[in-house]
Amino acid sequence: MTEVDAFLTNCRLADGRLVDIGIAGGKIAAVGEGAAASSNIAPELDITGDLVLPGLVDGHMHLDKTLTGLPWMGHAAGPTRMSRIETDKTILPHLPISTEQRAGNLIRECVARGTTHLRTHVDIDLESGLAKLEGVLAARERYRDRVTVQTVAFPQSGVMRCPGVPDRLDAAVRNGADLVGGIDPLEIDRDPKGQLDGIFAIAARHGVGLDIHLHEPGEMGLFNVQEICTRTNALGLGGKVTISHGFCLGGITERKAAEAAAMMAEAGVALVTHGAGGLTMPPIEMLRAAGVLVFAGNDDIRDTWSPYGTGDLLERAAIIGWKGDFRRDAEVQVAFDLVSTAGAQALGIGDYGVRVGAAANLFTIAASCVPEAVAAHPPRKLVLFDGKVVARDGSFLATPISITAEA
Numbered sequence: 001m002t003e004v005d006a007f008l009t010n011c012r013l014a015d016g017r018l019v020d021i022g023i024a025g026g027k028i029a030a031v032g033e034g035a036a037a038s039s040n041i042a043p044e045l046d047i048t049g050d051l052v053l054p055g056l057v058d059g060h061m062h063l064d065k066t067l068t069g070l071p072w073m074g075h076a077a078g079p080t081r082m083s084r085i086e087t088d089k090t091i092l093p094h095l096p097i098s099t100e101q102r103a104g105n106l107i108r109e110c111v112a113r114g115t116t117h118l119r120t121h122v123d124i125d126l127e128s129g130l131a132k133l134e135g136v137l138a139a140r141e142r143y144r145d146r147v148t149v150q151t152v153a154f155p156q157s158g159v160m161r162c163p164g165v166p167d168r169l170d171a172a173v174r175n176g177a178d179l180v181g182g183i184d185p186l187e188i189d190r191d192p193k194g195q196l197d198g199i200f201a202i203a204a205r206h207g208v209g210l211d212i213h214l215h216e217p218g219e220m221g222l223f224n225v226q227e228i229c230t231r232t233n234a235l236g237l238g239g240k241v242t243i244s245h246g247f248c249l250g251g252i253t254e255r256k257a258a259e260a261a262a263m264m265a266e267a268g269v270a271l272v273t274h275g276a277g278g279l280t281m282p283p284i285e286m287l288r289a290a291g292v293l294v295f296a297g298n299d300d301i302r303d304t305w306s307p308y309g310t311g312d313l314l315e316r317a318a319i320i321g322w323k324g325d326f327r328r329d330a331e332v333q334v335a336f337d338l339v340s341t342a343g344a345q346a347l348g349i350g351d352y353g354v355r356v357g358a359a360a361n362l363f364t365i366a367a368s369c370v371p372e373a374v375a376a377h378p379p380r381k382l383v384l385f386d387g388k389v390v391a392r393d394g395s396f397l398a399t400p401i402s403i404t405a406e407a
């Protein structure tokens with residue numbers, strides 16, 4: 001059999017089997033009942049029957065906005081989205097620690113809770129230019145051996161209402177942003193054609209995907225879902241476009257939502273949700289049944305937009321399940337899929353899963369099955385990234401530790 005560096009023994013898989021997992025060169029080289037017994041030289045680390053799951057995928061974050069690591073600050077924004085946008089500009093530039101430090105603080109919290117891949121939106125606006133992107137990219141570089149980070153150039157303040165932003169979005173992609181973002185083309189910009197034509201042109205020019213914040217309710221949001229699908233088809237960007245939130249899909253008639261779902265599935269437009277408080281939720285199961293790729297993320301984590309959150313994606317899956325009234329095991333499994341396999345597919349992570357050949361990005365947890373892990377979400381015992389231990393007992397490790405040293 002393949003030579004392995006070390007075995008994790010007595011690992012409970014999501015399907016209930018108790019197996020040994022062999023790791024070699026940062027990849028999973030063996031998965032099988034009694035696999036470790038066939039090797040008498042590889043070190044073994046006994047997982048004692050705990051559940052072993054693939055690293056979690058946070059499909060929607062805002063690393064640049066977080067206040068993680070700072071003393072508590074009361075929420076300062078008013079009740080509207082526009083008030084929060086303006087509050088960002090009065091608070092974030094004056095914080096005592098940099099974007100890079102704050103992003104790093106939050107990355108460590110996420111890694112400690114089993115996140116191995118994430119997508120973060122990063123504000124691109126006239127006031128800060130590319131500064132926040134530079135900070136987030138620096139944090140990504142610093143933690144590249146703990147987590148993968150995708151960045152979205154996000155026009156938080158709008159595109160058409162802020163002349164000069166399209167050029168900065170283009171510059172952001174040239175300077176390392178992985179995708180182009182957008183925001184409420186009608187409600188924020190009052191110019192859906194202008195914004196969507198503009199951001200799709202940037203994406204097409206650079207061969208990158210898009211991830212567009214769509215908070216707009218009802219028919220207004222539906223109009224933009226249709227416009228996004230039409231442009232995705234026209235530019236052949238299927239599989240590379242995501243709608244973030246899509247609250248409208250939960251606030252229109254079932255017939256119209258089903259038609260929108262069919263259009264999204266046909267165009268290859270995905271949806272990312274976080275089970276927002278106080279707002280309608282997209283009909284997750286209907287969308288999935290229609291063939292739409294639905295995944296999830298934490299969105300705001302203790303930041304200028306929301307005081308809540310720890311970065312725990314299992315807790316997020318529980319919130320989504322609670323909000324969606326997911327009670328049966330099969331439904332709770334769906335909530336887990338949103339923060340794992342579906343997220344990996346959306347982010348284009350090919351070497352994913354607890355299977356031979358995949359990267360050894362996984363975590364262990366004292367739970368008997370996936371629904372229990374989601375519902376109770378106890379601390380992650382071990383988190384591995386590229387086969388190295390990066391967190392233990394809920395705490396981030398200053399230096400990744402070789403599995404052979406642990407065994």
Ligand SMILES: [Zn+2]
Pocket residue numbers: 060061062121213244299300
């Ligand atoms: Zn967001």
